Amino acid sequence: MTSLNLPRLETIPTLLKFGQTTFGKIIFVIIFSTMSCLYTERFVELFVALSMITLLPDYRRPLIALTSLFWAIRFPCFERDFTWFSRHLPMSGDSYYKLACLAAFFFLTSLLIYLARRFPEHWFFRRPVRNLLIFYIGSLLLASHASLPTHLSWFIWLFLIISGKYLWFIAYSLTDKSRATKPFSLTEIFHFQPFWGSSNVPYPKGEAYLRKIEAKTSYELAIAQIKGLKLIFWSMFLLFAHMIFRQVAFGDVGFLEPFLAHFPAIPSLEMAIQASIAGRPFPQHVCWLVLIFNFIDKIFAISSNGGIIIATCRMAGFNALRNTYKPLYAKTIAEFYNRLYYYFKELLVDFFFYPAYFRFFKNYPRFRVFFATVAAAGFGNALFHFLRDIDLIIELGFWKALVGFRVYLLYSLILGISIGISQIRSMNSPYRKRSVMSTLLVLLFYCLIMVLDDPIRSRTIADYATFMLHLFVPYSR
């Protein structure tokens, strides 16, 4: 969500001095952990982990590795997919089985990264991300369609579920530019899916980036932690505002229920689309309200979740940039994307934009940028989400899942082209002041396009077109 300028507490000398004392560090961790009990049940574990990491900065990396390993075992990031998969394979719900799979995955990943550092000139490691993705997609096809013995097929699926969660972390490690000089270390593997949280997108990027933003002195640690505290307060405010918003807008159950009993709730986007498909659309103004409220809901969720992750990362001693930073201040379509999904955008830039930019159309500067942008925000974005939703590939098979993905493909294509045009328009253009009109147009674009960013894969493009049509053309029975 947009924000006012938060006070620059990290520049106050007294506070910085206090933050460098042992007592100050403990107070900071206590405040943070107390706040964390508002959003997670793991606040005790978080308190213990952050206390150790803060008080023993020389052992920060091994402590983060140990904590993240503990998190991976205790709260596996693939838990949901495993639980889902256990319908097909009962033993995948067993904790020892999960542990064995995790151990096998860490062993093979360590081996892969060791080999990448040892043989950087090998054909596989000259284009490591491309080859990794080809290997991963090939394995998906094999598991989906080859007639394999049942147990082998299950084993491949389980391996793909786990490695899917770590795929982009591995990609960052394989492309670490300092890999030639930096020996392989096991702690690096255990920084994948770190304890401060991540989705399939690594927050904040990979090991090379972490090294750059890591606090080297007690002074830098104090700055990072004060910024972490500021961000957690801001994120909690957003979380609270989001809760109120959902109660008022969508009629969620909560403490405001007695006061809102007589107010009609706005239907969800899902209900509005279903109603349009069924030929009984909501009135035009309700459709618009649904669209706008759905957009606000998404921005609240992205801002608060990303804020919590980065705040925890800062408390662990890394001065990371926020994932969402004043999105409503964006003047262009490209800027909005950058402000809303910073780390996802970085992933797309690192693995799709730069490779396309450096390889193609060197003599056509503007088209070069456009093409690279479409490669990233269009193709890269679609590929990321297709691979992320592995449960659908297991359920439907590779090709049917791909067909079900057509709406998201259209979304990615429109997004990629729009961001591309926005990028080349803003290149070398003079400074423009923010205007209400440009901001509104950008927001309207995202309001409309986010309808297509729908996790339901059974609908057709025509279904969404029907809903869109009802936004602009009043329905007459």
Place this chain on the structure above:
Amino acid sequence: MEKHEKIRKFIASILQRKGDSEPFSDDDSLLLVGRIDSLNVLEIVGFLEREFNYDVSEDLFNQENFDSVESISSLVESECNA
């Protein structure tokens, strides 16, 4: 020295275009603190290609090396001395 100044001026123009009027020194971090972003890095790459015939290959490209005026100048210098 001339290269260094040209790079500095170009980065100043990028920041000005973004409405960022805060001063910056040669070793101030710009990318890691979010004052410039990946698109700006590409503008800088394009500028280096045009002005100094600096051929940035994908294998050697590292976004984080474009963090400050000093680091960019060193990149160009090392390319010229190679």
